[in-house]
Amino acid sequence: MSTALLRRRGAARVSGVLAACALASTGIIVSTTAASAEEESVTETLQTFAAEAFAPQADELPSGLVEAIERDLGISPAEYLANAASAKVTADVVAQLEDAGVSVNATVISGQDVTLYVDAEADVDAALAVGAEVEVGEPDTSGAPDEVVAHEDLKGGYGYMSPESGRCSLGFNGYAADGSPVVTTAGHCNADNADLDWYLFDVDQPWPPDPDDVRPWPQGEQIGSGGEFHFGDNHDSGLFPVTNPAWTPRPVVSSWGGGTGDPRDGEVAVTDQVTPVVGAPICRSGASTGYQCGEITFVEQPVLVDDVPVTGFFTTACSAQGDSGGSFLSGTAAVGTLTGGSAGAPIDCVGWDPEVHSSFAYAMTGSEFSQEEYFGDAWELAVQIATPTVTSPEGESGPSVTFDGTVEGAGADHRVEVSVDGGEPVEGAVAANGSFSVALDGDLEPGEHSYSVRAFYGAHSQSEAAEGSWTVNEAPAVEELAVTSPTDGQTTGNARPEFTGTGQPGATIALTVGDAEYGTAEVGEDGAWALTPSGDLPVGARFDAVVTQTFEDDTQKATVADLGINAPEVTITAPEDGSTVAGDVNFEGTSFGGATIGLLLEQTADAADAQPRLGLRAEGEDDVDEWAGEFEIDDAGNWTFDPAEDLPEGEYTITASATLDGGDPELSDSEAVATFTVENAGGGDDDGDGDLPDTGSSGTTWMIVGGVALLLAGGAAVAVRARRNTTA
Incomplete structure (x- = not known):
């Protein structure tokens, strides 16, 4: 996830001094839900x-943690977990919106x-569609603190320390690219990036900062050495390897007995990482103040820390000198590591006022200024993953198998792998709500089969395997599909001929021609089915119809091949055959889409003064003069010609003919003839000899008025190979 949710366009300038904090281990998994940000669409x-x-889940939280939530947020632990889950979904949905x-x-x-x-305004509809209230513009960030005092009392801290430096708190355990354990913390805890040895700051309760506090501190076992620390250019990033094999890093955060108790008493499992969102509930763990909770107030906020630019987010959770580098969680998702806090804040949480005081943190993910972005492939968060719950297959199944189930607390950054009978695993995605569905390729042989399903996060975190077995039954016999009518090559004048046949009772029958669908039907208990197309099939051309069961x-x-729908025959409706008309006659008729x-116009052959035959678009004909006029034809094939x-x-x-470009002549070609007499015509040559108008060309030729070939509405069609006089 790399989408920042609150971009503060201006830069509030803040100065101060940094403090330190600590991470411990052992925790409880809390179920959360996240939204998927795959693809470039909002799903x-x-x-x-x-x-x-x-x-x-709330009942399983340590009592001290319950006390901290109720004390600092004024809500129940169940509400805290529900709000944290909603905030996580929100972060992922917004990431999808931005990707789209x-x-x-x-x-x-x-x-x-x-x-x-x-x-x-162009973004409003998409934002409304995901279920949010929408405002155009920027939120009011005028209330952001304008000064931060860095928690840098002794430059080191609780959780870990160096004899040559100060004390600081561990953030989150993770992995280097090679899978070796590393831990993230604040970059300012070793601002000079010196090659130092790091030791546990061994205490049994939070150690508040004290101006008179002097060493020796309670130094414990060595944790690691060296590492990479960066403080400045909007980053406060720290990472060092865990080199002492006596330590077993685990994906958990200490809850300090739920507040200010022993760091070994109580823990919260880390199940994911999430972009900080304004209003999200949050809790942080640190060596000076223990476990404290609050809400995120501003995100991606640029400030100055001891005149060094750092970009991060503000929260109302209490912190003090000695908490720096400590971990922030929303629910069970990692959000960031502590950098500093408000000027004038108390050294413990007794006088902390969330209306006045703030803590400032560096994000784990969600922007270019985050641990994930800064360290790239050198860092991967370690998470605790619940063993998958497999809901199907269960007991018995058919040969085609899909594995369905859930991974509690997982989201779109997780994946699962399914292995059947010890074979190669098949990978599948986990949805935002922790569900998964993995279909196996091909059918399995009848008999008993075993499976193993394991969940993963990144390259190194994985769950225990869910194992089980089930029985694959023989595939039931299915009645063969048959089409009894129409038959190959049949033709009909009905554009929606009924299809009939036999098949498996209860099966679904579908009719398609090319890419067009023409409806479905169900096979009856007697094995018979009938389907009438939902639209007109193509007229005048041969095609194949596909019936699917x-x-x-x-x-x-x-497949029923070479079907054909006879096109309606062309007609001449005006002038009527045998009628007498005036010389300004208009010609009309019908055909098909x-x-x-x-069109061809000629005088009777025995006329003494017969004029040249007239035609329009008379390709391939001789002795036909062009007949000038206006021709029109509509989508249904109704045509008119006005000379x-x-x-x-x-x-x-007058002779009218109809053809179809690319059609079957047996299905589409037709001809109509009408005779008529012109009397009292107003036209003629100046000498009144009754000749037809001079067209500028000589000789007698066939005249054909070509209409515009129109596309048939409705697309594909069904037919039957046969001649035009064959019936369906």
Whole structure:
């Protein structure tokens, strides 16, 4: 996850002195839910969680932690866990929005109510679609503290220390690229990046800072040596290896007995990492003040710490000198490590006022100024992963198998691997709510099979394996699909001919032609089925129709080839056959969608003064003069022709033909003829000889008025190979 949720465009300048903090181990897994940010589309929406759903996890929290939550946040532990889960979902949903191109300036949470601040009106609809309140612009950040005092009393701290330096707190355990253990902390804990040895600061309760506090400190076992520390350029990043084999780093954070007790008493498991979000509940662990809780107030805020620029987030959780580098959690997700706090804050939490005092932290993930981004492949958070729960297959199944289940507390950054009968594992994604679904390729042989399912986070964190077995049954026999009507090559004048056949009772029958679908039907108990197309099939051209039967995991297909729908024959509706008309006659008729219409006009052969035959688009014909006029044809094939000049008196024959470009002539070609007489025509030559208009060309030629070939509405169609006089 690399999407910052609250971008503070201005830079509040803050100065101060840094303090230190500590991380311990052993914890409880709390179920959370996160939204998926894969793909470049938004697939998740914001979620709210009922506190009562988290009651079982809340009951398992250490009593001191319960006390800290109730004391500092004024809510129940179940509400705290529910709000933290909602904040985690919010962070991932906003990441998806930004990946999809939505410009989110800031995210603010109140309890579980989310407000998104977007850059422009064009972003509003997408933000509303995920279930948020939406504002255009930036939130008010005028209340951000303008000064930070770094917790740098002795430059070292609780949790770990160096004899040559100060004391600081461990942040989060993790892995180097080679899988060796490393721990993250604050970069200012070794601002000179000296090659030092690091030891446990061995205490049995928080050690508040004291101006008169002098060494020797209670030094414990060595933890590691060296490391990489960076303080400045908006970073406060620290990382050093755990080299003493006596230590076993674990993905947990000490809860200091739930507040200010022994660091070995109580812990919270780390199950993920999350981008800080304004309003999210948060708790931090540190050597000076123990375990303290609050809310995030500002994120991605640039400040000055002892005149050194650092970008991070503010919280209302109490901290003091000696807590630096300590871990921040929201629910069970890692959020950041402590850098410093407000000027004038008390050295313990007795006089801490969240309306006045703030702690400042460096983020684990979510922006370019974070531990994840700074260290890249050199660092990977260690997380505790619950053993997957497999819900299917269970007992018995068919040969086609999909593994479904959940991983408590996991999210979109996790994955699962499924191995059957000890074979090669098949990898699958984990959804934002911790669920997974992994389909195996191919069918399994009948009989008993075993499985192993394990969950992973990154390259090194993994769960215990969930193991089990189930029985694969023989695939049930499925009745074969058959199509009885229509048959190959059949034709019909009905654009929606009924398809009939037999198949497996209860199966679904679907009809398609090319990419177009024409409806479904169900096979009856007697094994018979019938399906009438939901739209007109293609007219005038041969095509193949595909009938598909689907029953459970079985799919069968049958193709009826070379079907044909006879196109309606062309007609001449005006002038009527045998009628007498005036010379300004208009010609009208019908055909079919997509047809090309040809027209030929000629006088009767025995006329003494017969004029040249007239035609339009008379390709391939001789002795036909162009017939000027306006031709129109609509989507249904209705056509009209208005000649440019009136016809002279006389007897005429008009011939109309219809064809289809790319069609089957047996299905689409037709011809119609009408005779008519022109009397009292107003036109003619100046000498009144009754000739047809001079077209500028000589000789008699066939005239064909070509209509525009239109696409058939409705797409593909069904037919049957046969001649036009064959019926369905």
